[in-house]
Amino acid sequence: MSSAGGEHDADATAHAVAEAVARRSYGKLVALLAMRTRNVAAAEDALADAFAAALADWPARGCPANPEAWLMTVARRRAIDGARHRRVGDEVANQLAILADEIDDREAGALPDQRLALLFACTHPALEPAIRTPLMLQVVLGLDAKTIASAFLMSPAAMSKRLVRAKNKIREAGIPFNVPEREELPERLAAVLEAVYAVYAEGWTDPLGSDTERRDLAGEALFLAQLLAELLPDEAETLGLLALMLYAQARRAARRDAAGEYVPLSAQDPAHWNTPMIDAADALLRRASAFNAIGRFQLEAALQSAHIHRCRTHRPNWAEIVQLYDALLAIAASPVVAVNRALALAERDGPQAALAALEPYADDPRLADYQPYWAARADLLARTGATAEALGAYDLAIGLERDPAARRFLQRRRMALSARTSG
Amino acid sequence: MQYLLMIYSEESGWNQMTDAQRQQGVAAYQAYTESLTKAGVLVGANRLQHTSNATTVRLVDGKPQVLDGPFSDSKEQLAGYYLIDVPNLDAAIAWASRCPGAAHGLMEVRPVWVASADARYTS
Numbered sequence: 057m058s059s060a061g062g063e064h065d066a067d068a069t070a071h072a073v074a075e076a077v078a079r080r081s082y083g084k085l086v087a088l089l090a091m092r093t094r095n096v097a098a099a100e101d102a103l104a105d106a107f108a109a110a111l112a113d114w115p116a117r118g119c120p121a122n123p124e125a126w127l128m129t130v131a132r133r134r135a136i137d138g139a140r141h142r143r144v145g146d147e148v149a150n151q152l153a154i155l156a157d158e159i160d161d162r163e164a165g166a167l168p169d170q171r172l173a174l175l176f177a178c179t180h181p182a183l184e185p186a187i188r189t190p191l192m193l194q195v196v197l198g199l200d201a202k203t204i205a206s207a208f209l210m211s212p213a214a215m216s217k218r219l220v221r222a223k224n225k226i227r228e229a230g231i232p233f234n235v236p237e238r239e240e241l242p243e244r245l246a247a248v249l250e251a252v253y254a255v256y257a258e259g260w261t262d263p264l265g266s267d268t269e270r271r272d273l274a275g276e277a278l279f280l281a282q283l284l285a286e287l288l289p290d291e292a293e294t295l296g297l298l299a300l301m302l303y304a305q306a307r308r309a310a311r312r313d314a315a316g317e318y319v320p321l322s323a324q325d326p327a328h329w330n331t332p333m334i335d336a337a338d339a340l341l342r343r344a345s346a347f348n349a350i351g352r353f354q355l356e357a358a359l360q361s362a363h364i365h366r367c368r369t370h371r372p373n374w375a376e377i378v379q380l381y382d383a384l385l386a387i388a389a390s391p392v393v394a395v396n397r398a399l400a401l402a403e404r405d406g407p408q409a410a411l412a413a414l415e416p417y418a419d420d421p422r423l424a425d426y427q428p429y430w431a432a433r434a435d436l437l438a439r440t441g442a443t444a445e446a447l448g449a450y451d452l453a454i455g456l457e458r459d460p461a462a463r464r465f466l467q468r469r470r471m472a473l474s475a476r477t478s479g
Numbered sequence: 480m481q482y483l484l485m486i487y488s489e490e491s492g493w494n495q496m497t498d499a500q501r502q503q504g505v506a507a508y509q510a511y512t513e514s515l516t517k518a519g520v521l522v523g524a525n526r527l528q529h530t531s532n533a534t535t536v537r538l539v540d541g542k543p544q545v546l547d548g549p550f551s552d553s554k555e556q557l558a559g560y561y562l563i564d565v566p567n568l569d570a571a572i573a574w575a576s577r578c579p580g581a582a583h584g585l586m587e588v589r590p591v592w593v594a595s596a597d598a599r600y601t602s
Contacts, residue, residue, distance in 0.1 A: 180568075182568055182572070228590060229568050229590045230480045230482075230566075230567045230568040230571070230590055231567070231568045231569075232566070232567035232568060232569050234569075236569070240569075
């Protein structure tokens with residue numbers, strides 16, 4: 057490696073390998089480093105040091121055969137040094153040393169995967185609900201506070217502060233790194249799945265994955281859902297969640313036309329959907345249903361599947377869709393579900409029936425700034441001929457929309473409506 | 480780790496109970512204390528007297544200011560506590576949820592400060 061070009065290549069290779077390991081193993085290494093001490097922040101610091109060391113060492117000496125084990129060894133050493141330095145007491149250092157022995161005893165490349173325990177710790181009910189998803193993104197995937205803050209529309213300083221507070225609580229309050237017992241598992245797992253789904257929902261609002269600050273959160277969410285489905289293959293809802301995300305992801309690019317304009321589901325060309333992804337989702341949903349444990353995510357996945365089926369076959373299946381929404385309302389009632397159900401009801405029973413179904417939610421404060429509610433109302437009112445009210449609802453829907461393309465779509469609809477009435 | 484399980488409840492509740500209900504309540508707490516002892520996790524426990532017997536003390540200009548009554552006048556008051564030693568928060572939450580106080584009031588679970596945590600902040 058004497059030529060400048062060779063050095064450059066070695067650098068590039070080291071970077072590429074480090075990045076690949078970071079992507080694949082970050083959470084695995086944090087979990088191993090933090091699980092005894094519960095000190096997530098120290099584990100992250102040690103791991104950051106180890107990655108820096110790797111970028112200095114690997115270009116010169118070549119990438120190690122087992123980069124993951126190399127990083128673990130260095131990070132562990134840093135963590136022990138750090139613990140001594142901070143005078144946390146010999147106890148923590150000893151625990152890390154014990155952990156070191158355990159890991160050294162194992163075959164190279166066979167580091168135990170404790171990410172599931174880490175996921176359960178990050179979504180523990182003793183942590184405030186709003187910080188669980190950001191915490192998971194940082195601790196399990198290694199996203200930085202700035203990226204997470206921008207995805208959750210929060211200042212980086214405020215986000216960092218809340219992340220630090222959550223990590224402190226994990227350490228000081230003794231939140232365990234383990235998979236909950238059978239009887240507690242369903243509820244705790246629901247919190248994990250909820251947090252993963254929130255990542256996807258955030259990513260979904262960036263339709264083309266082009267917002268670099270958001271760094272394709274949808275992809276990160278799919279990675280987590282895939283991981284959960286691998287680690288808990290017998291939990292119907294983990295399979296349901298992955299199926300739901302794959303259905304949505306398969307249609308993601310079709311939400312924009314060549315000019316970048318918003319395309320509603322009814323106008324999308326099924327030929328632009330990702331068929332292998334839809335097939336994989338179908339298979340997951342079938343596997344999930346075999347467990348006979350229906351849940352929110354399986355129902356939502358079934359709804360996606362029904363929409364896809366209708367668009368492909370052009371056979372209306374709104375009765376089936378309303379039924380699925382009824383089931384969803386029964387187990388996971390929310391104004392959001394009610395809005396979506398009303399839209400399906402409009403197709404089955406007409407817009408008046410849909411408006412009547414939304415009547416009980418008119419004063420629900422959760423809907424006051426929920427954009428899809430106002431977009432739905434605008435559409436339904438326009439169809440019943442209540443133009444003035446519809447125009448008002450469009451104004452709110454347009455004002456609340458974050459996505460410029462979707463905003464333009466609504467503006468065109470509003471313009472068409474007002475032109476129709478005045479002309 | 481040691482956790483303090485604090486029982487917060489409405490004080491008027493006890494007086495409004497019938498004798499039979501009170502006996503039942505006492506028996507429930509006795510059984511709970513017994514199960515903590517059997518599990519080997521109980522460090523200490525006490526029931527507290529009514530807050531009408533509480534006195535608040537603080538120094539004002541270096542002199543103790545003594546006032547009648549509890550610190551906070553919220554409806555739920557600290558009625559008693561259990562100090563337990565268990566491996567982690569999940570175990571503490573499991574014990575807190577079994578306490579009769581979780582049914583007639585609410586439980587606050589607080590980890591006890593340990594020396595090593597102290598060192599972390601002073602370094």
